[in-house]
Amino acid sequence: MKFFIDTANLEQIKEAAELGVLDGVTTNPSLMAKEGIKGEENVLKHYITICNLVDGPVSAEVISTDFAGMVKEGEKLAALHKNIVVKVPMIKEGIKAIKYFSDKGIKTNCTLVFSAAQALLAAKAGATMVSPFIGRIDDTNWDGMELIAQIVHIYRVHGYKTEVLAASIRSSLHILKCAEAGADIATCPLKSITDLFNHPLTKSGLEQFLADHAKVNG
Numbered sequence: 001m002k003f004f005i006d007t008a009n010l011e012q013i014k015e016a017a018e019l020g021v022l023d024g025v026t027t028n029p030s031l032m033a034k035e036g037i038k039g040e041e042n043v044l045k046h047y048i049t050i051c052n053l054v055d056g057p058v059s060a061e062v063i064s065t066d067f068a069g070m071v072k073e074g075e076k077l078a079a080l081h082k083n084i085v086v087k088v089p090m091i092k093e094g095i096k097a098i099k100y101f102s103d104k105g106i107k108t109n110c111t112l113v114f115s116a117a118q119a120l121l122a123a124k125a126g127a128t129m130v131s132p133f134i135g136r137i138d139d140t141n142w143d144g145m146e147l148i149a150q151i152v153h154i155y156r157v158h159g160y161k162t163e164v165l166a167a168s169i170r171s172s173l174h175i176l177k178c179a180e181a182g183a184d185i186a187t188c189p190l191k192s193i194t195d196l197f198n199h200p201l202t203k204s205g206l207e208q209f210l211a212d213h214a215k216v217n218g
Contacts, residue, residue, distance in 0.1 A: 001179045004057070004187035006167065008035045008046065012190045013053050019193070024056035026109070026131075026167065026187040028087070029063055044080060051081035059109045059129075061087035062097075070097035078106045085109045085128060090118045095125045102126025109165065119151040123160040129185065134178070135168035144168075145177045152182035172196045 002023035005016045008031040016022040027050070037046050047060050058081070062073040070093065074086040078101075085107040088094045098108045102125060109129040110122035114137060122130045132151060134144025151164050163184035169175060172195035178186045 001183055002056075002185040003175075003193060004059075004165070004185055005190060005193065006031070006169070006187040007190065008032050008037060008050070010049065010053065013050060016190055016193060017054055021193070022054060022056070023185070024058060024083075024187075025050055025054050026059040026087070026165075028061045028111070044077075047077070047084065048080055051083045054083070056083060057085045057107070057109075057129075058083045059085045059087040059111075061111065062089075065089070065091065065093060067093045067096045067100075070094065071100055074101055074106060074108075075104075087111050087131075088127075090114075090122065095121055098122060098125040098127050102128075111167070114147075116147065116150045116154060119162075119164075120154060123155060123158075123162040127162050129163045129165040131165045131167040131187070133168035134166055134174065135170045137168075138170075145181055148178055148181040148183050156182075172198075 003021050004024040004026050005013055006026045008027045013025060032043055037043055051058050060077045062070045064070045064073050077086050078084050086101055087109045088097050090110055090112050098110055101108045107128040109131055110127040111131045113119050113130050113132045119130045132147050137144035137147060148166055165185040165187060166178040166183040167187050169186055169188040169192055172192050175186050175188060175192055
């Protein structure tokens with residue numbers, strides 16, 4: 001399973017990349033706004049900076065909701081860097097845009113997916129990735145992991161090449177459950193990734209090793 005970081009924060013991206021396990025980045029308008037990135041030109045420059053930090057896919061989201069607007073934005077984003085994946089919302093116009101981009105060889109990430117039916121449409125249209133939001137599904141008292149497993153099963157049965165990108169991840173446990181369910185990618189906050197390091201027996205074991213070494217070597 002690939003690890004993506006879900007942020008527009010350059011320091012967090014650098015830290016994740018230095019771990020040696022980072023495969024890509026996902027962003028959205030909310031994450032850009034959180035970092036104070038304002039204005040179209042600044043946003044585009046920020047995408048390029050991110051692409052230069054990570055040797056892997058970088059999802060850049062369109063904000064239009066009509067087909068023509070999505071195509072115009074998407075082509076502009078795709079031209080920025082070879083790593084750009086155009087992020088398109090799961091709506092009727094979005095599916096049309098994904099089909100257009102697919103025919104043009106432009107990679108896409110279908111976002112805001114909350115059902116297997118939506119994921120099926122995205123795959124049929126040729127989406128490179130599909131992003132089910134498991135955390136938000138959990139918030140409605142449904143099981144987001146069941147959705148991941150269902151989409152993975154459908155794609156494997158029918159031979160779809162679309163990658164399942166588990167999004168809206170809230171914890172390191174979410175990451176493990178996504179791996180068990182067969183997700184191709186998990187996109188996570190930095191903390192969810194670094195929390196994978198933690199186990200009390202690792203900490204206590206290392207402390208004991210160091211203490212024993214000090215006893216022997218003074």
